[in-house]
Amino acid sequence: MRITFICGAERPSGGQRVIAIYANELSRRGHDVTVVLPSHGFPTLWEHARHLTKNRWLHYSKRVQTNSFFTKTTFTVRRLNHPGPVTDRDVPDADVVIASWWEVAEWVAALSSSKGAKVHFIQGHETYDYLPRARVEAIYRLSLHKIVISQWLKRVVGTLYGDHTIDLVPNSVDRAQFFAPIRRKQPVSSVGLLYSTSHTKGTDAALSALQLVRLKIPNLRILSFGFFRPSNKIPLLTGTEYFCSPPQEQIRSIYSHCDAWITASRQEGFNLTALEAMACRAPVTATATGWPADAVVTGFNGVLVDVEDVRALAEGIEWTLSRTDAEWQRLSANAYATASSGSWEESTLLLEQALVHACERAKRGELLVSRS
Numbered sequence: 001m002r003i004t005f006i007c008g009a010e011r012p013s014g015g016q017r018v019i020a021i022y023a024n025e026l027s028r029r030g031h032d033v034t035v036v037l038p039s040h041g042f043p044t045l046w047e048h049a050r051h052l053t054k055n056r057w058l059h060y061s062k063r064v065q066t067n068s069f070f071t072k073t074t075f076t077v078r079r080l081n082h083p084g085p086v087t088d089r090d091v092p093d094a095d096v097v098i099a100s101w102w103e104v105a106e107w108v109a110a111l112s113s114s115k116g117a118k119v120h121f122i123q124g125h126e127t128y129d130y131l132p133r134a135r136v137e138a139i140y141r142l143s144l145h146k147i148v149i150s151q152w153l154k155r156v157v158g159t160l161y162g163d164h165t166i167d168l169v170p171n172s173v174d175r176a177q178f179f180a181p182i183r184r185k186q187p188v189s190s191v192g193l194l195y196s197t198s199h200t201k202g203t204d205a206a207l208s209a210l211q212l213v214r215l216k217i218p219n220l221r222i223l224s225f226g227f228f229r230p231s232n233k234i235p236l237l238t239g240t241e242y243f244c245s246p247p248q249e250q251i252r253s254i255y256s257h258c259d260a261w262i263t264a265s266r267q268e269g270f271n272l273t274a275l276e277a278m279a280c281r282a283p284v285t286a287t288a289t290g291w292p293a294d295a296v297v298t299g300f301n302g303v304l305v306d307v308e309d310v311r312a313l314a315e316g317i318e319w320t321l322s323r324t325d326a327e328w329q330r331l332s333a334n335a336y337a338t339a340s341s342g343s344w345e346e347s348t349l350l351l352e353q354a355l356v357h358a359c360e361r362a363k364r365g366e367l368l369v370s371r372s
Helices: 013-030 045-052 101-107 131-140 151-161 203-216 248-256 271-277 290-296 310-321 325-339 344-363
Strands: 001-005 030-037 078-079 096-099 117-122 145-148 166-168 190-194 219-225 239-244 260-263 284-287 300-304
Touching: 001 013, 001 101, 013 030, 013 271, 013 344, 045 131, 078 151, 096 101, 096 344, 101 117, 101 131, 117 344, 145 151, 145 344, 151 166, 151 290, 190 203, 203 260, 203 310, 219 248, 239 284, 239 325, 248 271, 260 271, 260 310, 271 284, 271 290, 271 325, 284 290, 284 310, 290 300, 300 310
Parallel strands: 001 030, 001 096, 030 078, 096 117, 117 145, 145 166, 190 219, 190 260, 219 239, 260 284, 284 300
Antiparallel strands: none
């Protein structure tokens, strides 16, 4: 197949990392794959609003991200000299064209039929406060073929927008990249978390929970990483060991030095870090959204709590850290086993089947031809 992915401006996001993985895997399977990347250009008001929530103002830049996932690829990367919208002249003719974000789905909806069957690859329910909610919801109602990355997200999209012809293609983990040997608990109780100033990621709630844990475990070691320097708006707790944009090998080491991983997302399409932490044998305490809602089982491989329940998060971490070494090793082994099911190769096969499904639906006239 001729397959085109269209992304937003190039940045080191988890969503673009997933696109790069799939583009590489599909290319290796013999497909003709192109990834289209508009330039950053002048930030939109929505981008400014989003980043103001992270306590910073965006500046105009055409610089390619130095930590891009679209380097040394096996597929074609088409970097445009203009920001979106992406139009017919920017996109090769193909069998299928895939939007990776709600605004990109608007662009894809307006493309001509020669660009391929139209797919919306949904990696999160993107009705965030800083976005035009009515426009976003309108996109979810379009007759694009929908692919989602978690059972939780499939339920949300199907229930809210009445589309039940949705393919599920779960994310996976590269176990050659994220792994850890069988180990005992750390000499000092250690917890890890992803740092983000995005409200949906719930870093503030996770840190509030860890403050409560420190009342009972004063010498608690906290490890964290993220893609930006921490903001004064959401300050890390004193003594936190923070790693900014670490290489993948260092991220694995961070996971592997944690007795527990905490994630307090308010809304999450998947939550790749929770899966990666489990692959490195760290039990996960998580809110019930995204992949953890389906994979984390309290007392088996971690602790699952309600969204916004800070006290339950704290109690979950305290419970994990208070296990005997033998009890903790069972938790750790179960977390590892949970992360060991599936692979990127298997997920790519599911994605390939979903794209064939989209092409078949387009031939039957079930998908949008053009919204222009």
